[in-house]
Structure formats: C-alpha cells, structure tokens
Amino acid sequence: xxxxxxxxxxxxxxxxxxxxxxxxxxxxxxxxxxxxxxxxxxxxxxxxxxxxxxxxxxxxxxxxxxxxxxxxxxxxxxxxxxxxxxxxxxxxxxxxxxxxxxxxxxxxxxxxxxxxxxxxxxxxxxxxxxxxxxxxxxxxxxxxxxxxxxxxxxxxxxxxxxxxxxxxxxxx
Numbered sequence: 282x283x284x285x286x287x288x289x290x291x292x293x294x295x296x297x298x299x300x301x302x303x304x305x306x307x308x309x310x311x312x313x314x315x316x317x318x319x320x321x322x323x324x325x326x327x328x329x330x331x332x333x334x335x336x337x338x339x340x341x342x343x344x345x346x347x348x349x350x351x352x353x354x355x356x357x358x359x360x361x362x363x364x365x366x367x368x369x370x371x372x373x374x375x376x377x378x379x380x381x382x383x384x385x386x387x388x389x390x391x392x393x394x395x396x397x398x399x400x401x402x403x404x405x406x407x408x409x410x411x412x413x414x415x416x417x418x419x420x421x422x423x424x425x426x427x428x429x430x431x432x433x434x435x436x437x438x439x440x441x442x443x444x445x446x447x448x449x450x451x452x453x
Contacts, residue, residue, distance in 0.1 A: 283304060283306055283331070284306060284330065284331030286298065286302050286304060287302055287304040287306065287331070288331070290302065305333045305334060306331050306332050306333050306334075307332065307333065307334045307335070307336060308327040308330075308332040308334075308335055308336075309335070309336055309337070309338070310323065310324050310327065310335045310336070310337050310338070310364075311337065311338040311386050312337055312338065312340075312345065312346050312349035312350075313338055313342065313345060313346075313386055313387065313388035314338075314386040315386070317345075317349075320349055320352070321349065321352035321353055321355075321356060321358070324353060324358055324362075325356060325358060327362075328358055328361050328362045332362055333362060333363065334362060334363040334364070334365060334427075335362055335363070335364045335365065336365045336367060336430050337364065337365065337366050337367045338367055338386065338387065339367040339368065339369045339380075339387065339432060340366050340367055340368060340416060340420060341380075341387075341388060341389045341390060341393055341416070342388040342389070342390050343416060343419045343420065343423075345388060346366065346420070346423070347423050350364075350423050350424070350425050350426065353425055354424060354425050359424070359425030359426075359427075363427035363428070364425060364426050364427055365426075365427060365428045365429060365430045366420045366423075366426050366428075366429050366430075367429070367430055367432055368413055368416050368417055368420070368429050368430070368431055368432070368443075369413065369431065369432040369433060369434060370406075370409045370410045370412070370413040370433055370436060370439050370443060371393065371397065371409040371412065371413075372405065372406045372409055372436060373397065373402075373405045373406065373409070374394060374397045374398050374402075374405060376409075377389055377393055377394045377397055378394060381394065393412065396408065396412060397409065397412075406439075410439055410442055410443055410446070411446075413431075413439075413443050414443060414446045414447045417429055417443075417447040417449075418447065431443060431444070
C-alpha cells in the first residue's frame, strides 16, 4: 500500500493523491535468525516489496554479520536498499547473558561475555560502550553497509558518548 502511495501516487482505494508524497519505506532484518541460509532470501523479498532501507537486529557477532553481508552483495541487494546495522552497548555481564539466552534469535558470542567478565563490575558499562564503538568501527569495514542505528535500550544517555568516541561527529 505504501509502495503504491510512493510510486504511483494513489491511495489503497485507487484514488489519486493530490500531493506529492515523500515516503521512505523501511523494514527490519535479522541476519542471525535460523535458518541462516534463508536470511538473504528474506531480505530480497523485502527489497522486492519496495523497502528503501533496512534496520538489522543488534550486531554482536560481526563475523556472522559480515557473512550475511557477503550474501547481500552477491545478490546486489546493497545497491537497491540502504542497510543500517543495529548496534547497542551492553551495561553488564548479566545483560549480555540475558540477551544470549533469553532474547530469541539474538547472537551474543561468548567472547563478549568474557570481555565484560574480565573487567571490574563497576567498569562493565564503560567496557560495554567501548565494545559498541569497536563494533561500529568493524562494521565500517564491511562493504555495503550504509550506516548504523544505535539502540541504547533504556540507556539513551550513552548515545552521545558512543557517537563521539566512534568519530560520528559532526553530523553531515
């Protein structure tokens, strides 16, 4: 329906729009869901349906995300849609463990839990921010990624620090 509004300038009932709509259609993608081999196919369907941009599940497993992006590039999807990789800081070892075990289709490698476990408890949140910045920098190296979206779940005050430390300022 939104694609018809954007492309054909008509409402679902068929009436022509009297104004020029400015619409960007977004969709979500989870590069980590099972079965992994169908993730790029699912993305291709969203692109064919008219998506202009994609926001991914939070990327903690950068290697698996890079593998997914390889499949995206092989199909040329990165040239048809803007892909925004999801990133998020982790406040604590407990939060990392919770995401790994309780959040469906979230891929939190054991190395992240160990990295957070390796710092004093009162430093875990700072390490979580540092790790988020590291992920942003790793993602920057992956061809076809148009940008990131920061999901600082119940920790919005961390966003300015992440943006600054990742060198994302000044905004264009």
